[in-house]
Amino acid sequence: MADDERLREWAEQVAMYLARDGVPPIAGRILGRLMVCDPPEQSAAQLSAAIGASRASLTMNLRLLTGMGFLTWRTRPGDRTMYYRMADDAWQAVVRKQIAGIAAFLDVTRQGLDLLGPESDRAARVRQAHDTYAWMAKVFDDAPPIGQEER
Amino acid sequence: MADDERLREWAEQVAMYLARDGVPPIAGRILGRLMVCDPPEQSAAQLSAAIGASRASLTMNLRLLTGMGFLTWRTRPGDRTMYYRMADDAWQAVVRKQIAGIAAFLDVTRQGLDLLGPESDRAARVRQAHDTYAWMAKVFDDAPPIGQEER
C-alpha cells in the first residue's frame, strides 16, 4: 500500500539522474511522475499534488519540459485544463542531447589543435582528448539504429 | 601575440564543457590549462597565476582533480613544490564516467519495471526509456577498444 510512496521515490531517482544534465529537480520529478502515473495524461493540478510542488512551479517546469520536447499536451473540448503526457520520444531526445555534446566537444578540441602547431608536445595532450571523443562519435555513427534490444 | 589570451579562452571552453558534468569551473580551467601549458608540469602557484584564481582554490581543486584521476603530481628532490600534470588517461576517465552513468540509469529503469507489472501501459513508458539506454549500453559494449581514430 505504500505503493504510491514507492512510485514517488522512483520518480525522484529519475529526477536525480536528469539533474546531472542540468534539468531542474521539479522538472525531473514531473517527467518521472508522467512515466508511471495512471492515467498517462495529467493536469498541472494533479501533478502539483502528486509531487508536492506549487502550481507556479508546475507552470514553469511544464513549459520547460515541453520546450525541450519531453512533453506534449492537449486539451479536451469544453475543458480549459491542459493535459500533459510524456512524449513518445522523450528519452531518445535525452540521448540525442548527450550525443550532441560529444560533437560540441570535438569542436573545442579541433580548435585547440589548430591553435597549437601540429607538432608540439602540447598538441599531443589535446589530441589525446580529441581521439577519445572521436572514438565515441564514431561508435555512435557506426551503431545500428535504435531498434529493440533485449531486456 | 594575444596568444596567451587565446589559450586562456580555450581552457575556458574546456571548463564550460566539463561544468556540464558537475566539474567546478576552476577545476575545469586547471585541466584546460594543463593541456596547453609549457612545460606540461606546473606548480599550484603557476596555475593560480595563469587562470587567476586564489591559491586556496587551487589546493581544493587540484585535490579534487587528482582524486578523480585527471591529474598526477610529483615532487623534485630538495623542492617542496608539487608539480601537477594531466594524467595520460584523463579523458578516457571522463568518458568512462559518462558510460557508467548509462548503467546507473539502467538500474533505475529496471527497478521501475519491477515495480510496475510487466503488462501495464505504464510499464511501456518505462520500457521506452529502458530500451533507449539499453541500446546505448550495447553500442558501447560492442564497440571496438579505443584504438587510434582518424583525425
Add this chain to the structure above:
DNA sequence: CACTGAGTTCAGTTCATACTGAAACTCACG
C-alpha cells in the same frame, strides 16, 4: 633559530538558481 616559501584549512561572502505566494489574467459557461 628565525625566515621564507610552500601547502592546508576554515569561516565568511558572493552569486546563481529554483521555488513559492500572491496577484493578474483568460475563457467557458450560466
Add this chain to the structure above:
DNA sequence: CGTGAGTTTCAGTATGAACTGAACTCAGTG
C-alpha cells in the same frame, strides 16, 4: 456580464555551491 476554474507572471526568498582571505603548519635554508 459575472463567476469560477484554470493558467501565467512576477517579485521575493531560500538554498547551496564555489570561491576567497586570513590564519595556520611545516620543511628546508642561511
